Amino acid sequence: MAEILVDCRGETCPVPLVETRKAIRQAQPGDVIVVIGTHPASREEIPMAVRALGLELVSVEGTETDWTIRIRR
Amino acid sequence: MAERVTIVLHSGDMDKVYSALIIGSGALAMGMEASIYFTFWGLQRLKKSGLEKGPLSKMHFLGLGKWMVRQRMKKANVATLERLMRDFKELGGKVIACEMTMEIMGIRREDLREDWIDAYGAVGTYIQEARGSQITLFI
Numbered sequence: 001m002a003e004i005l006v007d008c009r010g011e012t013c014p015v016p017l018v019e020t021r022k023a024i025r026q027a028q029p030g031d032v033i034v035v036i037g038t039h040p041a042s043r044e045e046i047p048m049a050v051r052a053l054g055l056e057l058v059s060v061e062g063t064e065t066d067w068t069i070r071i072r073r
Numbered sequence: 074m075a076e077r078v079t080i081v082l083h084s085g086d087m088d089k090v091y092s093a094l095i096i097g098s099g100a101l102a103m104g105m106e107a108s109i110y111f112t113f114w115g116l117q118r119l120k121k122s123g124l125e126k127g128p129l130s131k132m133h134f135l136g137l138g139k140w141m142v143r144q145r146m147k148k149a150n151v152a153t154l155e156r157l158m159r160d161f162k163e164l165g166g167k168v169i170a171c172e173m174t175m176e177i178m179g180i181r182r183e184d185l186r187e188d189w190i191d192a193y194g195a196v197g198t199y200i201q202e203a204r205g206s207q208i209t210l211f212i
Contacts, residue, residue, distance in 0.1 A: 014099045015152050018160045021102035025164075049103040 001030045008037035016042035017049060020071070024053065027073040032058065035071070040064040046071075077106040079206040081199065085114030086130035087139060087154075093212050094157040100208070101164035109161075110199050112171035115212075116178070119170055119185045124154045158189060167191045169198060 006023045008016035016037045023033045035046060043064060050057045050071050058070035078100040082093040093115075097107040111119050118124050132138040152160075162168070169192045170185060182193070192198065203209045 010150055011152075012150055014095050014102065014157075017102040018098050018164065021164060022160070053104045 001032065002028070004031060004033045006033060006035040008035060008039065008042070010038060012039050013041060015039075017045055020046050020049065020069075024055065024071065024073055029073055031073045033071045033073065035069045037067055037069075038065050043067045043069070075104070075106045077108070077202070077206040078208040078210070079199065079203045080107070080109045080209070081211045082109050082111050082115035082118075083113050084130065084212055085117045085127045087125070087127040088130050088142075089212050090115070090118050090124070090127055090154055091157070093210075094154060094161055096210065097166050098157060098161045098164060101161065101166055105207075106165070106167075107161070108167040108169060108202055110169045110171060110194070112174050116171055116174045116180065118154075119168070119189065120180070121184065121186060124158060124186075162189060169194045171195070 004023050004027055006019050008019055011019070016035065016039050020033065020035050023035075027033055037043070043060065046069050047057050047060060056072040058072050059068075061068045078097065080093050080097060082090065084090070093109050097109050100107040114127075118127055128136075129139040129142055168189045170190050172193050172195055174180070175182075175193075
């Protein structure tokens with residue numbers, strides 16, 4: 001089980017969402033994707049995308065402008 | 074069948090091309106399929122090195138307004154249209170070029186970024202896709 005890091009700090013709409021999706025596509029089942037970012041809306045929207053894709057949202061941590069999201073493929 | 078977004082991009086204005094590509098790639102990122110139909114002024118943006126060439130829909134001011142907005146976008150670290158198009162294609166987005174516009178405006182396939190284009194279509198292609206779409210937009 002690999003851990004894939006997506007660093008979206010400083011990026012704005014729609015880059016964090018798109019980069020997260022790209023990483024999910026490349027991940028193997030069981031891999032954990034760790035997304036770090038600073039764009040407030042993406043902190044809410046990445047979990048929405050994870051649910052829509054039927055994946056497991058492991059955790060959402062940090063503040064609106066400095067957050068870490070973990071997703072299991 | 075997956076849920077789908079079908080967008081008609083009639084405008085070639087820079088800000089509206091942003092809207093179409095952001096909504097399209099957002100849909101793909103959230104697990105939907107997405108197609109953008111480039112027609113009329115929108116089709117001009119598929120010409121070779123034409124993607125970033127559109128004017129601003131308001132306050133263009135002979136290019137000064139666009140230049141100012143571009144500076145602000147750079148400061149806010151907004152992705153370029155080239156990058157958004159690359160991501161849209163990488164996530165499986167479809168680009169359709171309107172054949173009638175090509176005929177009217179005398180645009181040949183070799184004038185366009187053929188590497189981006191999945192199909193050349195007309196209204197029937199759009200309707201066929203739109204009737205199975207959950208979201209369809211005219212921009």
